[in-house]
Amino acid sequence: MSEMPKKSYGELCPPERLLLGAGPSNVDPRVLKALGAPIVEHLDPYFMEVMDETVELLRYAFKTENHITMPISGTGSAGMEAAICNLVERGDSAIVCVNGFFGGRMKEMVQRCGGTPVTVETEWGKPVTKEAVADALSESEAEVVTIVHAETSTGVLQPLKDILKVTHEYGALLIADVVTSLGGCELNVDELGVDLSYSASQKCLSCVPGLAPITASEKAMERIRNRRTPVQSWYLDLSTIEKYWIENNRVYHHTAPILLVYAMREALRLLYEEGLENRWQRHTKNAEALICGLEALGLKMHVEEPKYRCPAITSVKVPEGVHDKDIRATMQEQYNITVSGGLSDLAGKILRIGLMGVNANEQSIKLVLGALESALKKEGYPFKIGSSAAAAIESSSM
Amino acid sequence: MSEMPKKSYGELCPPERLLLGAGPSNVDPRVLKALGAPIVEHLDPYFMEVMDETVELLRYAFKTENHITMPISGTGSAGMEAAICNLVERGDSAIVCVNGFFGGRMKEMVQRCGGTPVTVETEWGKPVTKEAVADALSESEAEVVTIVHAETSTGVLQPLKDILKVTHEYGALLIADVVTSLGGCELNVDELGVDLSYSASQKCLSCVPGLAPITASEKAMERIRNRRTPVQSWYLDLSTIEKYWIENNRVYHHTAPILLVYAMREALRLLYEEGLENRWQRHTKNAEALICGLEALGLKMHVEEPKYRCPAITSVKVPEGVHDKDIRATMQEQYNITVSGGLSDLAGKILRIGLMGVNANEQSIKLVLGALESALKKEGYPFKIGSSAAAAIESSSM
Numbered sequence: 001m002s003e004m005p006k007k008s009y010g011e012l013c014p015p016e017r018l019l020l021g022a023g024p025s026n027v028d029p030r031v032l033k034a035l036g037a038p039i040v041e042h043l044d045p046y047f048m049e050v051m052d053e054t055v056e057l058l059r060y061a062f063k064t065e066n067h068i069t070m071p072i073s074g075t076g077s078a079g080m081e082a083a084i085c086n087l088v089e090r091g092d093s094a095i096v097c098v099n100g101f102f103g104g105r106m107k108e109m110v111q112r113c114g115g116t117p118v119t120v121e122t123e124w125g126k127p128v129t130k131e132a133v134a135d136a137l138s139e140s141e142a143e144v145v146t147i148v149h150a151e152t153s154t155g156v157l158q159p160l161k162d163i164l165k166v167t168h169e170y171g172a173l174l175i176a177d178v179v180t181s182l183g184g185c186e187l188n189v190d191e192l193g194v195d196l197s198y199s200a201s202q203k204c205l206s207c208v209p210g211l212a213p214i215t216a217s218e219k220a221m222e223r224i225r226n227r228r229t230p231v232q233s234w235y236l237d238l239s240t241i242e243k244y245w246i247e248n249n250r251v252y253h254h255t256a257p258i259l260l261v262y263a264m265r266e267a268l269r270l271l272y273e274e275g276l277e278n279r280w281q282r283h284t285k286n287a288e289a290l291i292c293g294l295e296a297l298g299l300k301m302h303v304e305e306p307k308y309r310c311p312a313i314t315s316v317k318v319p320e321g322v323h324d325k326d327i328r329a330t331m332q333e334q335y336n337i338t339v340s341g342g343l344s345d346l347a348g349k350i351l352r353i354g355l356m357g358v359n360a361n362e363q364s365i366k367l368v369l370g371a372l373e374s375a376l377k378k379e380g381y382p383f384k385i386g387s388s389a390a391a392a393i394e395s396s397s398m
Numbered sequence: 399m400s401e402m403p404k405k406s407y408g409e410l411c412p413p414e415r416l417l418l419g420a421g422p423s424n425v426d427p428r429v430l431k432a433l434g435a436p437i438v439e440h441l442d443p444y445f446m447e448v449m450d451e452t453v454e455l456l457r458y459a460f461k462t463e464n465h466i467t468m469p470i471s472g473t474g475s476a477g478m479e480a481a482i483c484n485l486v487e488r489g490d491s492a493i494v495c496v497n498g499f500f501g502g503r504m505k506e507m508v509q510r511c512g513g514t515p516v517t518v519e520t521e522w523g524k525p526v527t528k529e530a531v532a533d534a535l536s537e538s539e540a541e542v543v544t545i546v547h548a549e550t551s552t553g554v555l556q557p558l559k560d561i562l563k564v565t566h567e568y569g570a571l572l573i574a575d576v577v578t579s580l581g582g583c584e585l586n587v588d589e590l591g592v593d594l595s596y597s598a599s600q601k602c603l604s605c606v607p608g609l610a611p612i613t614a615s616e617k618a619m620e621r622i623r624n625r626r627t628p629v630q631s632w633y634l635d636l637s638t639i640e641k642y643w644i645e646n647n648r649v650y651h652h653t654a655p656i657l658l659v660y661a662m663r664e665a666l667r668l669l670y671e672e673g674l675e676n677r678w679q680r681h682t683k684n685a686e687a688l689i690c691g692l693e694a695l696g697l698k699m700h701v702e703e704p705k706y707r708c709p710a711i712t713s714v715k716v717p718e719g720v721h722d723k724d725i726r727a728t729m730q731e732q733y734n735i736t737v738s739g740g741l742s743d744l745a746g747k748i749l750r751i752g753l754m755g756v757n758a759n760e761q762s763i764k765l766v767l768g769a770l771e772s773a774l775k776k777e778g779y780p781f782k783i784g785s786s787a788a789a790a791i792e793s794s795s796m
Contacts, residue, residue: 009451009667012660014436014444024653027437035657036430038412039606041419041736046412053407073608074472074633077652081633109632202653208437210471210608210655232630234507235472235479252741254475255422255600257608259433260658262410269407338439343650 017332018359020368021340022152022313023180024202024209025356027263031207034266035259042256050265051245051256057268061182061205061276062197062215064189068238070245071264072212073257076179076200079212081109082236083175083198086216086224087144090114090232094144095136095172097128097163101153101343102177106146113232118142124154124346125315127308130162137170143223145174149197150181153343155303155315155352157185160192168193173220179203182213183271184283184312184356195220201260204283204312206357207267210260214238267357280311286360287311290353293369297376298383302350313354315342319381324348327375335371415730416757418766419738420550420711421578422600422607423754425661429605432664433657440654448663449643449654455666459580459603459674460595460613462587466636468643469662470610471655474577474598477610479507480634481573481596484614484622485542488512488630492542493534493570495526495561499551499741500575504544511630516540522552522744523713525706528560535568541621543572547595548579551741553701553713553750555583558590566591571618577601580611581669582681582710582754593618599658602681602710604755605665608658612636665755678709684758685709688751691767695774696781700748711752713740717779722746725773733769 019026040047058069072079088094092115096107099122110117118140120132145167149158167174173195181187184204196216202209224239231237244253294316302315318324324341331337340352355364417424438445456467470477486492490513494505497520508515516538518530543565547556565572571593579585582602594614600607622637629635642651692714700713716722722739729735738750753762
């Protein structure tokens with residue numbers, strides 16, 4: 001190793017960005033403080049208390065009394081994989097609703113579990129209809145339906161009530177991806193009767209990325225406990241993770257990412273202090289104000305019907321003649337504001353602006369609109385005379 | 399939710415423990431500082447630089463030039479699952495060396511991947527022999543062998559050279575679990591020719607738990623790229639994760655746990671500054687001093703032959719008439735020192751004392767010996783007249 005030239009690595013010095021894209025959102029300072037608290041072992045009595053409180057607070061966030069409610073030690077995609085590989089067994093078929101990028105990912109995961117996905121394809125920007133799901137259920141033996149509550153790739157908020165109704169009529173279980181909705185958009189797991197849902201730490205919870213909260217109903221756990229074969233993933237098997245996270249005997253499973261759990265508890269404590277419904281209202285109000293400002297700039301929303309727009313993430317069409325990459329580069333380089341572009345077929349066609357968690361506030365809106373207006377001007381975008389997003393916001397209901 | 403009694407959740411206030419168990423180790427203050435640096439997006443140009451440097455530094459830690467060297471977004475067990483589910487395909491058989499708890503876990507993971515494990519069982523506390531592996535290889539069609547380099551459950555450091563020789567003679571690939579050895583025990587991935595190995599962030603790297611560094615040789619990657627079927631785990635598929643972590647095009651896979659990567663880079667920077675070989679020597683020297691002190695207390699090592707003792711973790715027999723749980727409780731409650739008990743068949747029979755990363759120092763040794771001596775006295779353990787661990791340490795070569 002002595003021959004190796006001793007390259008120098010400097011101290012970490014990241015730019016201070018305002019993260020108004022598809023996630024992660026900025027981390028609340030209180031969460032950062034918790035993240036730096038003294039580490040204890042994963043079986044320390046103190047950590048057991050932290051785990052118990054985290055579980056209680058997660059139940060509050062999901063509005064559920066589900067016994068099995070805990071964070072998976074991985075990112076949102078690990079949560080997705082946990083949901084699918086626990087409920088879909090080799091040889092099973094599953095209805096997969098695909099109206100965006102993440103629905104597509106679920107389809108691939110069903111396949112990798114040895115399942116057969118029966119897709120209900122819907123235009124990227126529109127919600128899935130209950131009729132389409134009912135048709136698929138009537139024509140297949142599927143006992144599981146998967147759907148994305150807040151499609152981060154399109155900005156669509158999917159109504160779940162009717163989908164759940166038909167799913168349950170056919171005796172199937174529903175997996176709902178609530179990665180971008182948990183803690184930001186109305187979601188009542190128990191009242192709706194969602195069977196299994198998972199989220200991510202870094203969206204509306206404004207926690208650090210790396211954890212995937214998950215909650216499973218007793219009906220879902222029964223299916224898992226009665227599987228013909230073990231869950232193909234040892235790491236994501238809910239029936240063994242629960243013995244560490246939930247049961248009283250605390251059987252060692254893996255070393256939990258202790259400091260991330262500290263951070264999650266603090267993020268949830270912030271949510272609890274604000275109140276879940278207040279948090280939803282804050283997200284809704286701010287999304288409306290943002291849209292008001294974007295429309296004042298003459299921009300069009302990708303999700304046409306307002307009732308299907310997700311309060312946590314707004315997708316706006318890139319005007320003709322303007323390159324989204326240049327817009328985003330200007331916003332990031334000149335204003336330190338990160339927004340996201342479109343994925344797959346929507347690349348270059350939409351910008352995605354997220355107002356999640358701590359970032360769902362008036363200041364973020366003003367900053368992002370100002371930066372966007374300036375970036376659009378630089379690209380020669382023809383503003384209507386007198387259009388000013390900031391003025392529109394001022395006169396909105398904020 | 400208004401009916402819900404508003405329970406109060408206090409500020410996080412963990413005890414300040416000295417973590418001298420099987421891991422996690424304490425986190426270096428510089429790593430904690432990096433963990434709190436401003437978050438940027440997972441596709442931010444700044445984060446790309448951080449990723450590149452982290453990959454370079456991981457190659458330094460593994461002593462490898464393997465192109466595919468990166469942290470998996472999960473704990474050490476996710477690294478284990480990634481290794482196995484990428485290399486073992488449904489219908490394959492794999493030789494699994496089991497001489498401790500984690501070898502057993504590998505066996506289970508092979509089964510969950512649809513593979514058939516052919517176990518080479520060895521007493522818990524002894525290394526696996528090359529003859530046993532050769533026998534297993536000669537009697538099976540297995541193309542993969544798995545082994546644990548540092549068995550955290552027993553304290554055995556497994557020599558890899560001869561095992562690799564026979565494995566390669568039979569044209570098979572070796573997966574080595576280096577969870578507890580990376581950055582603390584001699585390991586030269588390229589010189590040895592290890593095909594795939596994985597570790598964890600929270601052991602000798604003294605980073606935060608939640609990441610699993612992994613490195614795969616070109617031969618291993620070739621096997622992965624030529625699989626008959628896709629890797630059953632979408633989340634852990636190395637051939638797609640590499641497109642985000644390693645390739646120039648940076649294809650979005652999942653949202654990396656950004657702050658954990660910051661922390662990992664800083665932990666590796668500390669390693670790089672100290673020098674890998676210096677780090678190994680520090681761990682060896684301190685483990686020897688610890689053993690010297692333990693023997694002065696009249697205690698016996700679980701791993702009889704000194705050359706098979708892992709410098710990062712020392713397993714010591716619990717003397718007769720003494721209850722390990724009481725010992726550990728006293729050490730934790732009265733001295734804020736965490737040590738580990740035995741797992742499975744070794745429960746109650748051994749204590750495991752880890753000197754990993756920042757904790758591999760003289761002060762830790764003195765503190766743990768003092769606390770242990772006191773806890774043993776409380777249990778009525780009959781000390782030889784004049785035995786004093788501290789004095790033994792003073793007179794050792796430290």
